[in-house]
Amino acid sequence: MSTEAPARRRRRARAAGALIVALVAVVAALAPALPLADPNRTQPSRRLAPPLSPEHLLGSDHLGRDLLSRVVWGARVSLVVGVLATLLAVVAGTAVGLVTGFYGGLTDHVAMRGIDLIMAFPYILLAMLLVAALGPGLVNAMLAVAVVNVSFYARGVRAAVLLLREQEFVEAARAVGSSEGRILRRHILPGIAGPILVFVSMNIGVMITESAGLSFIGLGAQPPTADWGTMLADGRQFITVAAHVAAIPGLAIFVLVLGCNLLGDGLRDALDPRLR
Amino acid sequence: MRRYLTHRLLSALFVLVGVSFVVFLALHLAPGDPAQVLLGPMATPGELANLRSQLGLDRPMIVQYGRWAARAAHGDLGRSIMLRRPVLPELTRRFQATLILAAGALLLAFPAGILLGVLAATRPGSPIDRLAQVVAMVGISMPAFWVGLLLIIGFSVRLGWLPGTGMYAPAGDGGARDLLAHLILPAVTLSLVPLAIVSRLTRTSMLDVIAQDYVRTARAKGASEPRVIGWHAFRNTLVALVTVLGLQVGYLLAGAVYVETVFAWPGVGFMMVNAILTRDFPLVQGGVLLIAASYVAINLATDLLYAVVDPRVRHVH
Numbered sequence: 126m127s128t129e130a131p132a133r134r135r136r137r138a139r140a141a142g143a144l145i146v147a148l149v150a151v152v153a154a155l156a157p158a159l160p161l162a163d164p165n166r167t168q169p170s171r172r173l174a175p176p177l178s179p180e181h182l183l184g185s186d187h188l189g190r191d192l193l194s195r196v197v198w199g200a201r202v203s204l205v206v207g208v209l210a211t212l213l214a215v216v217a218g219t220a221v222g223l224v225t226g227f228y229g230g231l232t233d234h235v236a237m238r239g240i241d242l243i244m245a246f247p248y249i250l251l252a253m254l255l256v257a258a259l260g261p262g263l264v265n266a267m268l269a270v271a272v273v274n275v276s277f278y279a280r281g282v283r284a285a286v287l288l289l290r291e292q293e294f295v296e297a298a299r300a301v302g303s304s305e306g307r308i309l310r311r312h313i314l315p316g317i318a319g320p321i322l323v324f325v326s327m328n329i330g331v332m333i334t335e336s337a338g339l340s341f342i343g344l345g346a347q348p349p350t351a352d353w354g355t356m357l358a359d360g361r362q363f364i365t366v367a368a369h370v371a372a373i374p375g376l377a378i379f380v381l382v383l384g385c386n387l388l389g390d391g392l393r394d395a396l397d398p399r400l401r
Numbered sequence: 402m403r404r405y406l407t408h409r410l411l412s413a414l415f416v417l418v419g420v421s422f423v424v425f426l427a428l429h430l431a432p433g434d435p436a437q438v439l440l441g442p443m444a445t446p447g448e449l450a451n452l453r454s455q456l457g458l459d460r461p462m463i464v465q466y467g468r469w470a471a472r473a474a475h476g477d478l479g480r481s482i483m484l485r486r487p488v489l490p491e492l493t494r495r496f497q498a499t500l501i502l503a504a505g506a507l508l509l510a511f512p513a514g515i516l517l518g519v520l521a522a523t524r525p526g527s528p529i530d531r532l533a534q535v536v537a538m539v540g541i542s543m544p545a546f547w548v549g550l551l552l553i554i555g556f557s558v559r560l561g562w563l564p565g566t567g568m569y570a571p572a573g574d575g576g577a578r579d580l581l582a583h584l585i586l587p588a589v590t591l592s593l594v595p596l597a598i599v600s601r602l603t604r605t606s607m608l609d610v611i612a613q614d615y616v617r618t619a620r621a622k623g624a625s626e627p628r629v630i631g632w633h634a635f636r637n638t639l640v641a642l643v644t645v646l647g648l649q650v651g652y653l654l655a656g657a658v659y660v661e662t663v664f665a666w667p668g669v670g671f672m673m674v675n676a677i678l679t680r681d682f683p684l685v686q687g688g689v690l691l692i693a694a695s696y697v698a699i700n701l702a703t704d705l706l707y708a709v710v711d712p713r714v715r716h717v718h
Binding site: 134138241242245247248249250254256257259261334337341343344360361364368371376378382387 | 415416419420423424427428430431531538539541542543544545546547550551553554558651652654655656658659662663673674677678680682685689692693696697700
């Protein structure tokens with residue numbers, strides 16, 4: 126069987142993913158400059174307008190707010206929360222993974238038992254517990270999603286460091302008298318950049334869905350923030366009369382997450398052929 | 402095997418104690434003084450101090466944890482602030498609903514996912530193989546709370562075929578038929594992610610196994626294709642499937658939160674969301690503890706099952 130057709134399809138899928146993510150990012154970045162209605166301006170006389178009505182391309186919600194504008198502004202929230210949560214998790218997870226993997230010993234043992242403990246919680250449950258402790262809100266939801274994912278990155282990075290630590294070039298660096306800090310910075314860190322990128326690309330879609338989910342159940346972004354999860358929750362009450370109010374923000378989440386996942390799959394294939 | 406069993410049991414116990422400590426600590430450190438909440442803003446410092454010592458809140462934290470854990474071990478999880486009832490009976494009632502939902506989703510996801518994965522792996526590059534890959538990609542990308550709403554809009558609101566909220570009809574007889582009708586939409590929604598994961602995993606591990614020498618040998622000996630696939634190849638993907646089964650059961654118990662919220666399914670997840678929003682901490686603690694404990698138990702069972710399916714595991718340490 127020829128392997129060319131699947132390879133071409135994979136390249137196409139990756140390009141489609143990149144296109145979706147880039148498009149959402151550009152629209153989100155340009156939101157203030159776009160000719161859109163104020164996402165928070167209420168117009169009771171125009172409530173629940175269907176899509177394609179004059180002045181409201183995607184219709185309006187139960188307070189008469191323009192859905193197109195809210196979807197665009199909501200993209201900012203989802204992207205910022207997704208990216209920030211990922212960054213937090215990556216930085217903390219990489220730090221833990223580097224230290225435990227490189228130095229080993231008691232630190233490693235204690236940290237790994239702690240991570241076992243975190244992983245003993247079902248993912249969503251731990252995020253909910255953290256939000257319960259910190260109080261509902263967008264920032265707390267983002268923190269919760271980040272904390273839950275630290276263990277994922279710490280484990281991955283630790284495994285990668287354990288492999289690198291035994292390589293000959295690290296031994297050589299040690300032999301010529303490089304300090305441990307220099308070995309970590311110059312030899313280990315560049316070596317784990319690839320795997321980290323693969324983890325990020327596979328994980329960021331989950332982060333976005335999770336934050337939207339927490340907002341949907343009322344634990345994340347609070348009204349009147351234009352956030353996809355909150356918009357979906359608002360629209361729920363009107364599904365009998367105006368289904369689009371709930372359907373559209375959900376579609377936005379789906380498209381962005383699909384884009385991230387397609388891109389992630391493609392990056393993984395390109396960067397780490399073993400995982401294919 | 403016995404040493405492996407002891408080792409796994411001990412580490413599960415360790416994790417369980419740790420989990421209970423994390424649950425206790427998280428809500429203990431949460432802002433808000435329970436004594437203040439109970440007595441209201443007019444309470445004098447003296448009254449507050451009195452109640453604190455009565456509730457044991459002035460004791461060292463480790464002592465407080467010990468007392469709470471000892472009571473929890475005896476099944477006393479305290480009383481719900483909102484419901485004014487003991488937490489445990491409420492939890493068990495809710496847990497049953499969650500289990501029914503999770504079982505429904507598993508019964509849909511595993512057979513369908515395995516079938517799709519096997520069909521895809523035995524016909525690489527075919528339309529069914531592409532379909533399997535699209536299903537996997539779309540399945541993990543769709544947020545469950547959105548899919549649930551779309552199903553309600555389509556099948557309950559527009560078509561009126563199936564009920565879209567609750568577990569039983571309010572005026573119904575509470576029979577199995579009624580339950581089944583209410584179960585279909587939430588179970589389908591909850592099954593999407595595991596369906597995607599199972600079909601993908603089955604496909605990859607089948608492709609792996611089919612390329613192995615012993616499969617070629619079986620074919621060379623003249624074994625029929627169904628026998629090669631069903632007996633030689635599929636059996637070896639079982640190990641991977643058992644692992645994912647354990648992971649997915651855990652996912653389903655907690656992932657049910659969104660689905661339960663969308664469908665107003667009276668499970669633990671739906672209850673916990675409300676408990677968090679009303680700051681009903683005993684109920685939150687009990688709920689987290691129960692789900693985390695069942696998760697630990699499931700992981701333990703998976704590891705043991707793993708050792709049965711694959712004898713090599715017993716000796717790896």
